[in-house]
Amino acid sequence: MSESPERVLHAPARLPEYLSDTYTWAYLNPRTMPWLDRAPVVSAILWGNAGRLMRWAVSRFAPGQTVLQAACVYGDFSAMLARRLGVEGRLVVTDVAPIQISNARRKLAGLRQAELRVADLVEPIAEQYDAVCCFFLLHEVPENARRRIVANLLGAVKPGGRAVFVDYHRPQRWHPLAPVMALVFRWLEPFAPSLLDTPIESLAEEARDFDWHKQTRFGGLYQLIEANRKAC
Numbered sequence: 001m002s003e004s005p006e007r008v009l010h011a012p013a014r015l016p017e018y019l020s021d022t023y024t025w026a027y028l029n030p031r032t033m034p035w036l037d038r039a040p041v042v043s044a045i046l047w048g049n050a051g052r053l054m055r056w057a058v059s060r061f062a063p064g065q066t067v068l069q070a071a072c073v074y075g076d077f078s079a080m081l082a083r084r085l086g087v088e089g090r091l092v093v094t095d096v097a098p099i100q101i102s103n104a105r106r107k108l109a110g111l112r113q114a115e116l117r118v119a120d121l122v123e124p125i126a127e128q129y130d131a132v133c134c135f136f137l138l139h140e141v142p143e144n145a146r147r148r149i150v151a152n153l154l155g156a157v158k159p160g161g162r163a164v165f166v167d168y169h170r171p172q173r174w175h176p177l178a179p180v181m182a183l184v185f186r187w188l189e190p191f192a193p194s195l196l197d198t199p200i201e202s203l204a205e206e207a208r209d210f211d212w213h214k215q216t217r218f219g220g221l222y223q224l225i226e227a228n229r230k231a232c
């Protein structure tokens with residue numbers, strides 16, 4: 001499906017090299033995408049935790065809010081979030097890859113509170129939102145891009161608003177899956193190890209304007225972060 005010009009705002013001239021070099025198989029290949037974008041696959045990749053992690057993230061937002069979702073997510077996450085915001089709310093899903101935006105548009109058909117935009121989150125975000133949601137993006141980008149994305153997302157939160165991050169985290173030493181995940185990261189997710197021990201709030205100066213709350217799940221393998229922007 002091709003993009004309609006009015007929906008392609010601030011479209012990047014080209015895809016980031018880290019994305020095309022590392023993740024073509026996962027996000028840019030029209031033959032593999034339909035196989036990966038299935039609930040059982042998403043659930044398996046997150047060791048059966050996908051539903052729980054998605055429900056937690058969605059519960060951080062309220063009906064009627066205007067929310068920016070940073071990058072497309074396989075499975076029903078965006079539709080869940082759009083339904084949570086309701087018809088009084090607005091969900092703007094952005095992704096740097098036009099193929100991902102087309103796929104998300106198909107999944108969000110009929111949810112008129114949802115908008116899709118091709119945009120590179122490394123570039124400044126013009127609009128401000130009640131909240132932003134970043135679900136498993138940060139481990140897939142190199143450190144310098146990660147810093148810029150976190151700064152831009154925090155900058156896009158209105159005073160009194162909220163940023164939500166869900167991502168990988170260093171599992172506890174005894175975790176039976178720790179060696180498996182180390183291999184997965186080595187083979188498939190080369191940027192993930194640099195995130196595991198790095199507090200997200202240390203990635204951008206804008207973090208000081210927020211109150212940070214962190215939880216972990218599944219033996220520390222996943223982190224759930226809520227950052228609330230101070231009112232003034």
Ligand SMILES: C[S@@+](CC[C@H](N)C(=O)[O-])C[C@H]1O[C@@H](n2cnc3c(N)ncnc32)[C@H](O)[C@@H]1O
Binds near residue numbers: 027072073095120
């Ligand atoms: C959210 S992350 C991974 C989510 C999760 N692993 C899943 O199951 O979908 C994947 C998306 O991030 C997008 N992405 C990567 N770098 C980006 C950037 N700088 N700006 C916007 N989107 C980006 C990719 O195009 C891809 O669609």
